[in-house]
Amino acid sequence: xxxxxxxxxxxxxxxxxxxxxxxxxxxxxxxxxxxxxxxxxxxxxxxxxxxxxxxxxxxxxxxxxxxxxxxxxxxxxxxxxxxxxxxxxxxxxxxxxxxxxxxxxxxxxxxxxxxxxxxxxxxxxxxxxxxxxxxxxxxxxxxxxx
Ligand code: UDP
Numbered sequence: 001x002x003x004x005x006x007x008x009x010x011x012x013x014x015x016x017x018x019x020x021x022x023x024x025x026x027x028x029x030x031x032x033x034x035x036x037x038x039x040x041x042x043x044x045x046x047x048x049x050x051x052x053x054x055x056x057x058x059x060x061x062x063x064x065x066x067x068x069x070x071x072x073x074x075x076x077x078x079x080x081x082x083x084x085x086x087x088x089x090x091x092x093x094x095x096x097x098x099x100x101x102x103x104x105x106x107x108x109x110x111x112x113x114x115x116x117x118x119x120x121x122x123x124x125x126x127x128x129x130x131x132x133x134x135x136x137x138x139x140x141x142x143x144x145x146x
Contacts, residue, residue, distance in 0.1 A: 011041065011084045012092050013138035015127040018076035021045070025113055026079045029126060032095055032109060033083050042082040042143055048073050052141050068120040080142040089135055092128040099124060 014033065016026045034040060053070050060066045083092060097108025101124045104111035110124050117123055129135035139146055 009084050010086060010088050010132070010135075011082055011139065012089045012129045012135045013127070013142055014081040014083055014092060014129075015142075016079035016081070017123070017125055017127060018072065018078060019123040020113075020125040021077050021079055023113075025125060028113070029109055030079075030081070033081070033092065036091060036095060038083045038085040038088050038091065040081060041084050042080070042146060044080050044143070045077050046080050046142070047077055050074070055141050056138060065121055072119075072121045072123065082139055082143060082146065089129055089132065093130065096124075096126050096128050101125070 014029075016029050020026060020029060030040065030043070050070065053073050054061070057066065057069060057073075060069065085091070095109055097104030097110040099110075100116075100122055101110040101114030102116045104114060104124075106112060109126055114123070114125050129138050
């Protein structure tokens with residue numbers, strides 16, 4: 001039960017990208033989020049659309065990796081997840097590790113499970129929102145009912 005004195009719980013949008021789903025790593029990634037103590041409040045396998053991706057990655061439009069990134073994100077289903085808990089936005093980004101899976105530290109999702117596949121795009125298994133504003137915007141894109 002929430003009322004005007006109870007702050008809304010922090011939430012973040014996590015995507016297990018098509019490489020993670022294809023490699024059968026969805027369960028392992030969800031396990032790590034739950035083991036950290038966050039709560040999964042929505043989990044749904046979805047096919048991304050060009051419209052959702054254009055909005056989701058609007059800040060990257062025009063960069064050299066943008067078109068291959070969108071193509072990669074359309075290459076198979078993604079697992080869209082809303083995770084909740086105090087500090088979950090920064091906490092999940094710590095769990096995910098650095099963008100480049102070669103540089104990501106062991107102990108992180110990208111460091112333990114990812115590598116350089118010699119492709120045009122960093123296939124780095126997961127996305128996590130980077131601020132409260134991004135999280136609310138991205139949750140609205142992937143889960144319009146939430
Ligand atoms: N990306 C890429 N090449 C780059 C930078 C980013 O392929 O040089 C891809 C990568 O999949 C990354 C996504 O674009 O996860 C979004 O980039 P961002 O800098 O927001 O990284 P993130 O927040 O996902 O770590």
